[in-house]
Amino acid sequence: MTDREPARTTTRVPGEADGAVPDGTTVFDDGVPAVANLDPALLAALRRAATDAGVEFRVNGGWRSPDYQRRLRRSAVSRHGSEEEAARWVATPETSPHVSGNAVDVGPAEAQAWLSEHGAAYGLCQIYRNEPWHYELRPEAVEHGCPPRYPDPTHDPRMRR
Incomplete structure (x- = not known):
């Protein structure tokens, strides 16, 4: 590069190491950081449920690096047109339970349906x-059932930090 050439910036695409x-x-793929970096209790509950369900539980989203979560948020703002609308779908790195390994996005629809009906037992x-794909561990649900769902993340007090 000479002094006359414009500086080139490279945008690194998030990879598996970032949580892609x-x-x-x-849920059994330990070699994938998005799975391996999930909270151990969450991962154990998912694996017990998947084994009992007889339905394949795929992970569409799990643990994510703060940088990857930031990219997802920027993309959501672009797609939805505002920070306010994006917040209904993608949290900031500071508030996302994916960054801490405390949330998992499960697919396909059969796994989501099974978890919707039986997940509280785990x-x-x-x-x-x-x-309908986003699950978190609430150990008290085993005895008391899952708490009422928020309409979307903007109603969750944890997202207001």
Whole structure:
């Protein structure tokens, strides 16, 4: 590069090390950081549920690095047109339970349906009505059932930090 050439910036695409999930990843794929970096209790509950369900539980989103979460948020703002609308779908790195390894996005629809019906027995609860794929561990749900779901993340007090 000479003094006359413009500086080139490279935008690194998030990879598996950042929490990007390869297609077909299941809750049993320990070699994938998005799975391996989940909270151990959450991962154990997911694996027990998946084993009992007889339905493949794929991970569409799990642990994420703060940088990857930041990228997802920026993309959501671009797609939805505002910070306010993006907040209904993607949290900031400071508030996202994915960054701490405390949330998992599960697919396919059969796994979501099974968890919706049976997840509380494992402490696995759907947190948001607009995200049927998003589950978090609530151990008290085993005895008391899952808490009421928030309409979307903007109603969750944890997202207001």
